[in-house]
Amino acid sequence: MKKRLLVPGFLVLFVFMGMGYTALNKTPEPKTHIVEIKKLKFIPAELTVKKGDTVIWINKDFFPHDVTEEKKGAWSSSTLQKGESWKKVITESSDYLCNLHKVMKGKLIVM
Template sequence: MDCANALKTSSRWHLILATFLAGMSMMASAASKPAVHTVIIDGMQFSPATLEINAGDTVIWKNKDPFPHTATSLDKPGFDSGEIRTGGSWRYVAKKRGSFPYDCTLHRTMRGVLIIK
């Protein structure tokens, strides 16, 4: 192989490697961005009842019932939405890892679990 061909082959490999590394970098940055999750309150229940998320993610509880509810962790310290009015919502940024059972303090039969990885 002469020098010109060797240079072309080397340049192609550098281009392929650079493209691969750029793609990997974009995938890593996309994977590390916090996500937003929604829990719908409707029919006297949380949906989904169990939600698994990553630390740094945001959870939004949206109340579609005709009366107020809360999303209050059973373990203290934890999270407490206070009353979420009809048509209202509350957002929480998950920081502490673990499994957090929660309920509506106004309707104790309504239960959910937030799992933070």
């Protein structure tokens, strides 16, 4: 006769609960967001992201533009010609602008 291994019910419950806890508390993968530059605007002008997400700015305008953190110039892209893009992993909220056209402004909000 074959012997069966008996597993106490509380152990089975503990294992399943642990698996559910891990699945529910898994950190979501970072996302990629697109900001288009056209008609002398950042579209969208305000973007809410999570820490670690990537934002890609794509220049779809006829004019060259850049993307620069507004307050201290902590980060900046090179000048982007039509069709060029620049990406950055976002770690904190910040306001940004185009140094070539200072009326162009955008905002990143980290949730």
